[in-house]
Amino acid sequence: MLKTVTEKARETAIIVGIIRPDQDRQVINEYLDELELLADTAGADVVERVVQERQRLDAAFLLGHGKVEELANMVKYLDADLIIFDDDLSPAQVKNIESLCKTKILDRSGLILDIFAKNARTREARTQVELAQLNYMLPRLTRQWTHLSRQVGGIGVRGPGETQLEVDRRLIRRRISVLEKELEKISKQRSNRRKNRSDIFKAALVGYTNVGKSTLLNALTDAAVLVEDRLFATLDSTIRAVELVDHRRILLIDTVGFIRKLPHHLVASFQSTLEEAVEADMLLHVIDITSPTFREQMHTVDTVLHELKIDNKPILKVFNKIDILDDRTLLAEVKAAEQPCVLISAERGIFLNDLREKLLEFVQEQVCEMTVLLPIQATKIISQLHDLADVLNIQYKDSKAVIDLKTNAENQKRIEQLIALTN
Ligand SMILES: Nc1nc2c(ncn2[C@@H]2O[C@H](COP(=O)(O)OP(=O)(O)OP(=O)(O)O)[C@@H](O)[C@H]2O)c(=O)[nH]1
Numbered sequence: 001m002l003k004t005v006t007e008k009a010r011e012t013a014i015i016v017g018i019i020r021p022d023q024d025r026q027v028i029n030e031y032l033d034e035l036e037l038l039a040d041t042a043g044a045d046v047v048e049r050v051v052q053e054r055q056r057l058d059a060a061f062l063l064g065h066g067k068v069e070e071l072a073n074m075v076k077y078l079d080a081d082l083i084i085f086d087d088d089l090s091p092a093q094v095k096n097i098e099s100l101c102k103t104k105i106l107d108r109s110g111l112i113l114d115i116f117a118k119n120a121r122t123r124e125a126r127t128q129v130e131l132a133q134l135n136y137m138l139p140r141l142t143r144q145w146t147h148l149s150r151q152v153g154g155i156g157v158r159g160p161g162e163t164q165l166e167v168d169r170r171l172i173r174r175r176i177s178v179l180e181k182e183l184e185k186i187s188k189q190r191s192n193r194r195k196n197r198s199d200i201f202k203a204a205l206v207g208y209t210n211v212g213k214s215t216l217l218n219a220l221t222d223a224a225v226l227v228e229d230r231l232f233a234t235l236d237s238t239i240r241a242v243e244l245v246d247h248r249r250i251l252l253i254d255t256v257g258f259i260r261k262l263p264h265h266l267v268a269s270f271q272s273t274l275e276e277a278v279e280a281d282m283l284l285h286v287i288d289i290t291s292p293t294f295r296e297q298m299h300t301v302d303t304v305l306h307e308l309k310i311d312n313k314p315i316l317k318v319f320n321k322i323d324i325l326d327d328r329t330l331l332a333e334v335k336a337a338e339q340p341c342v343l344i345s346a347e348r349g350i351f352l353n354d355l356r357e358k359l360l361e362f363v364q365e366q367v368c369e370m371t372v373l374l375p376i377q378a379t380k381i382i383s384q385l386h387d388l389a390d391v392l393n394i395q396y397k398d399s400k401a402v403i404d405l406k407t408n409a410e411n412q413k414r415i416e417q418l419i420a421l422t423n
């Protein structure tokens, strides 16, 4: 039967999960719920879910050979456009399953990359996604990509005695290095912009995808950031000023969301967007308390923060969406176990003042004023102080420089170390 164009715009997918001996079926089903949401975001409707219990993963097919044959029949029967695996597939597994099932095969990482590519709007986001995609593609390059050099214009790109595959690899590597240089440039521009606002306190919104980070930014500021019940609506960082209860203004930064099994290349490429979080004075870890897997989501976020080496910053946990929470006992439980935290609804504007007050406490604790005494000759250290703090005043007395500074707790430690060097 012919499909109409609108029907064809969305693809149909079968999703596949594996239960290892140490895992339970319910957890795998929650992973598959999330995979289904990812598929939906990418533009595919899931028509079948396949779960297999396995002692160990098959090197050639991931699943048992019989199960893959079953999948092949299912593809025919359901006219599926693709099969998506929750587990990572090796390039060989993709090839083997593809040749048996005669349809597109994707794993979770590939799917996430696809969504990122679809949602990337700015030059920076696009560059980052393309870089991640090429890094993902490189080891998976097989004959199917051999059209690449023709696209670029075959003449002049083919070296003597090279196979098509080698040419493609070389083209990709060359493109990767162009993109890396481009990102370096963007990152420098960003860091210059950041220097201009270095004296203002900054808090970054971090958290699992779809928990309400952008909704919270919109609720606290006049930002009109896109909010969607889709994964990875935000790929760029947006910065806005927020007024606290004492009318002090701080900056709030919206960032890209995290997810379980975030592809490694993606985290690396998004370093430049996430630099805003790296430079922040504190983090607001936003959590969707209504998600059945919110504890695991928190753990995923902690792991990524650790990878980015920013888990040492002060963190305020913000439990969101309490307006639709059925299990009210959870509120007391979380309050007792997860301090410092606030429980809010960003969408309904519930308890946002609690959040503003808590933020102020963090700011007051973080912003410290200090006076340091240095020998006048220590000009190098004095100039370094300008990078680490706001220099409020310098006076020279008895061959000493007396310097009043305003800084944050982290830089205060560094300044103390610098001063210790002069003694
Ligand atoms: N009921 C309820 N829904 C909320 C609340 N906050 C956000 N949402 C909904 O949650 C969904 C995701 O919100 P976003 O603000 O886009 O989430 P995000 O964390 O920025 O997501 P990404 O940028 O995609 O990672 C949207 O459908 C919002 O309307 C809340 O307090 N209560």
Ligand SMILES: [Mg+2]
Pocket (backbone or CB within 6 Å): 213, 214, 215, 226, 233, 234
């Ligand atoms: Mg967002």
